[in-house]
Amino acid sequence: MTRCFxxxxxxxxxxxxxxxxxxxxxxxxxxxxxxxxxxxxxIEHSEKLAPVERxxxxxxxxxxxxxxxxxxxxxxxxxxxxxxxxWTSIQATRTYAKDLRSSREQLTPETRSTKMEFxxxxxxxxxxxxxxxxxxxxxxxxxxxxxxxxxxxxHRQFLQADNSKVTLKLLxxxxxxxxxxxxxxxxxxxxxxxxxxxxxxxxxxxNASYKIFDEQGKAIELGKETNTARRISTFKPIDEYxxxxxxxxxxxxxxxxxxxxxxx
Numbered sequence: 547m548t549r550c551f552x553x554x555x556x557x558x559x560x561x562x563x564x565x566x567x568x569x570x571x572x573x574x575x576x577x578x579x580x581x582x583x584x585x586x587x588x589i590e591h592s593e594k595l596a597p598v599e600r601x602x603x604x605x606x607x608x609x610x611x612x613x614x615x616x617x618x619x620x621x622x623x624x625x626x627x628x629x630x631x632x633w634t635s636i637q638a639t640r641t642y643a644k645d646l647r648s649s650r651e652q653l654t655p656e657t658r659s660t661k662m663e664f665x666x667x668x669x670x671x672x673x674x675x676x677x678x679x680x681x682x683x684x685x686x687x688x689x690x691x692x693x694x695x696x697x698x699x700x701h702r703q704f705l706q707a708d709n710s711k712v713t714l715k716l717l718x719x720x721x722x723x724x725x726x727x728x729x730x731x732x733x734x735x736x737x738x739x740x741x742x743x744x745x746x747x748x749x750x751x752x753n754a755s756y757k758i759f760d761e762q763g764k765a766i767e768l769g770k771e772t773n774t775a776r777r778i779s780t781f782k783p784i785d786e787y788x789x790x791x792x793x794x795x796x797x798x799x800x801x802x803x804x805x806x807x808x809x810x
Contacts, residue, residue: 589705589713589715589739591737591739591755591757591765591768592737592757592759592765593765594759594763594764594765595717595735595737595759595763596763597761597762597763598719598721598733598735598761598763602696602698602719602721602730602733602761603730603733603761604730604731604732604733604761605729605730606729606730607727607728607729608696608721608723608728608729608730618679618680618681618682618683618684619680620795620798620799620802621679621680621799622668622669622677622678622679622680622796622799623677623678623680623704623707624675624676624677624678624707625666625667625676625677625678625704625707625712626707626708626709626712627676628709628744628750629666629667629707629712629742629744629750630666630667630676630678630780630781631665631666631667631777631778631779631780631781632663632664632665632777632778632779632780633663633664633665633666633750633775633776633777633778634661634662634663634664634775634776634778635660635661635662635664635773635774635775636659636660636661636749636774636775636776637657637658637659637660637773637774638657638658638660638771638772638773638774639655639656639657639658639771639772639773640655640656640769640770640771641655641770641771641772642769642770643767643768643769643770644767644768644769645766645767646765646766646767646768647766652769660773663778664775665784666678667781667784668783668784668787668792668796669783669784669792669793669796670781670783670810671796671800671808671809671810672807672808672809672810673808675808676781677796678704679784679787679792679795679796680702681787681788682699682700682701682702683698683699683700683701684698684699684788685697685698685699686699689725692724692725692726693722693723693724693725693731694722694723694725695720695721695722695723696719696720696721696723697718697719697720697721698718698719698720698721699716699717699718700717700718700719701715701716701717702714702715702716702717703715703716710743711741711742711743712741712742712743713739713740713741713742714739714740715737715738715739716736716737716738716739716740717735717736717737717738718735718736718738719733719734719735719736720733720734720735720736721733732761733760733761734758734759734760734761735758735759735760735761735763736756736757736758736759737756737757737759738754738755738756738757739754739755739756740752740753740754740755741753741754745774747776748776748777749774749775749776749777750774750775750777751772751773751774751775752772752773752774752775753770753771753772754770754771754772754773755768755769755770756768756769756770756771757769797809
C-alpha cells in the first residue's frame with residue numbers, strides 16, 4: 547500500500563510532496579460517488595470540484611509565470627488575541643483516512659513530529675484588535691532533488707474567529723513538477739476544514755477534516771487529522787507584503803466597511 551501520512555492542515559507543508567494515503571491501483575471501484583461529509587456546525591465538504599486549469603494538469607509543461615501570486619482582493623479577517631503571532635507546528639496525528647473509490651479505510655492513528663512555522667495577523671486597529679489580510683490566491687514553491695512543488699492556495703475563508711475557536715476552510719492545488727523537463731507529474735486538489743482552539747502552555751490544537759480531489763475534481767480520499775502548534779513569538783505588524791503597503795490597504799478596507807472609527 548502506498549501511504550504518505552501528510553499533514554493536510556493549513557499550518558503544515560508536508561502534503562506538498564505526498565501522494566494520497568491510498569494508491570490508484572488499490573481503488574478497485576472508481577465509479578463510487580462521494581457522499582457529503584458533514585462536520586460540526588453543518589459545514590460540508592464539496593462533493594466535487596471544478597477541474598484544474600489545463601496548464602497545471604498531468605503531462606503539461608508548466609509556465610512558471612502563470613504560477614506567480616495574483617492580486618488578491620482587499621479583504622481582512624478579525625482574529626482573537628490568542629490566535630495571533632508566530633507559531634510552529636510540533637506534532638500531527640492522522641486519525642482516519644478513507645479511499646472514496648474503493649471504500650477502504652485506515653483506522654490506525656499515526657503520529658509524527660512536525661516543524662512548520664506560520665503567522666496569523668497583519669495589522670492592529672485603534673482598539674488593539676488584530677486583523678489578518680486575505681492574501682490568497684498565492685503560490686508557495688518548494689524544491690527537492692527531482693521535483694518542484696507548487697502549492698497554489700486558491701481560497702481561504704475564516705468561518706468563525708472568536709475567543710473560543712477559529713474555524714477556517716482552505717482550498718489548495720498541489721502541483722508536482724519534474725524539474726528536468728518542467729512537466730507536471732500530478733496535481734491534487736485539497737479541501738481542508740479545520741477548527742483551532744487555545745491550549746495550555748501557549749499552544750493551540752487544530753482538528754481538521756481534509757478531502758482530496760484529482761485534477762478533474764473527482765473526490766478520491768477523505769480523512770481527519772489533529773495538529774498541535776506552539777506560539778514562538780507575539781504579534782508584530784506586517785507593514786509590507788509582496789510590495790504592498792499594508793497599513794494603507796487596511797485603512798482603505800476599514801473605510802469601505804464604514805468602520806473609519808477603527809482607523810488608528
